[in-house]
Amino acid sequence: SQQGEEDPQxxxxxxxxxxxxxxxxxxxxxxxxxxxxxxxxxxxxxxLIRSNEREKHSGRLRVTLDTSKKSSSLxxxxxxxxxxxxxxxxxxxxxxxxxxxxxxxTRLTIIP
Amino acid sequence: xxxxxxxxxxxxxTRGQQATLRCSPISGHTSVYWYQQALGLGLQFxxxxxxxxxxxxxxxxxxxxxxxFPNYSSELNVNALELEDSALYLCASxxxxxxxxxxxxxxxxxxxx
Numbered sequence: 123s124q125q126g127e128e129d130p131q132x133x134x135x136x137x138x139x140x141x142x143x144x145x146x147x148x149x150x151x152x153x154x155x156x157x158x159x160x161x162x163x164x165x166x167x168x169x170l171i172r173s174n175e176r177e178k179h180s181g182r183l184r185v186t187l188d189t190s191k192k193s194s195s196l197x198x199x200x201x202x203x204x205x206x207x208x209x210x211x212x213x214x215x216x217x218x219x220x221x222x223x224x225x226x227x228t229r230l231t232i233i234p
Numbered sequence: 235x236x237x238x239x240x241x242x243x244x245x246x247x248t249r250g251q252q253a254t255l256r257c258s259p260i261s262g263h264t265s266v267y268w269y270q271q272a273l274g275l276g277l278q279f280x281x282x283x284x285x286x287x288x289x290x291x292x293x294x295x296x297x298x299x300x301x302x303f304p305n306y307s308s309e310l311n312v313n314a315l316e317l318e319d320s321a322l323y324l325c326a327s328x329x330x331x332x333x334x335x336x337x338x339x340x341x342x343x344x345x346x347x
Contacts, residue, residue: 129333162322164238164338165277209274214333220290220334221266224277 128211132229141198142230144210146191152214154187155222156196157206168196168209198230208230236261238327238339246345247312247315255310265289266308267328267336268300270326278301280323283308284331304343 129144142204145154153172157165162213171182171187171194191230198205212222239258247253259266268280279292283302291298297313306327312319322343326336 155335157338162271162341162343164324164340165326165336166338167335170334213278216333220281220331220333221282221292222333223279224269226276 128225128228130228131226132231133168133234134231136233137201137203139201141201141205141230141232143196143209143230145196145225146190147160147194147211147213147223147225149187149215152216154185154194154221155212155214156183156185156194157210157224159210159227162205165210183195200224201230201232203232203234206230238325238337240339241340242323242342243340244343244345246347248347249315249317251315253312253315253319253344255312255323255325255344257308257310257325257327257339259306259308259325260337263327263329263337264306265328265331266302266306267326268308268310269324269326270294271322271324271341272318277324281310290332314346317346320344320346328340 127146155170156168159165171178174189182199187194208227210227211225241256267282269277271277281300282290286302300310303325322341324341326338327337328336
């Protein structure tokens with residue numbers, strides 16, 4: 123079963139607008155990561171946020187984490203056509219069954 | 235620096251056959267991870283190898299197996315292929331245990347007819 127569930131499943135916005143996608147998870151975690159996947163290819167790591175952090179920035183990316191609600195959001199500001207991709211959250215918890223657990227992904231389309 | 239490489243890019247098999255997928259990690263990376271991504275779905279964790287040993291496996295039947303070689307490259311074997319094994323198989327590597335970041339290869343698209 124998936125630890126993370128992204129919302130929405132698909133999102134289309136105009137170039138230049140901001141895109142927000144959300145991830146919910148079920149159990150306590152050590153960190154949460156966001157990855158991007160272009161056209162069914164390999165994933166690229168975007169950003170990591172630890173369980174004791176609430177917000178992180180990297181370029182046009184902003185990630186928040188609310189451990190009380192077991193949720194995270196990824197904001198991409200000033201979107202570009204090249205941001206068109208699927209975005210996945212992945213959680214890590216070191217409670218024995220060590221692995222990254224990926225969510226179902228949000229398909230983001232940027233309309234030029 | 236070369237990234238993670240996987241071969242073959244595409245693989246077509248018939249039901250009941252065996253498939254072998256290969257992965258070469260980034261130089262210096264000792265951990266290799268395998269994931270299955272069925273069409274339109276997220277990634278399902280398959281296997282984790284570190285220093286030649288299987289460290290963890292996901293909820294997959296025993297016909298999914300693999301190994302890691304002394305040079306840290308890895309092989310995923312799927313026996314007795316079923317139609318639902320059709321998927322993109324992704325390999326990732328990391329320096330030590332990759333719970334902070336994993337580096338992914340382009341994947342092998344397996345089609346079972």
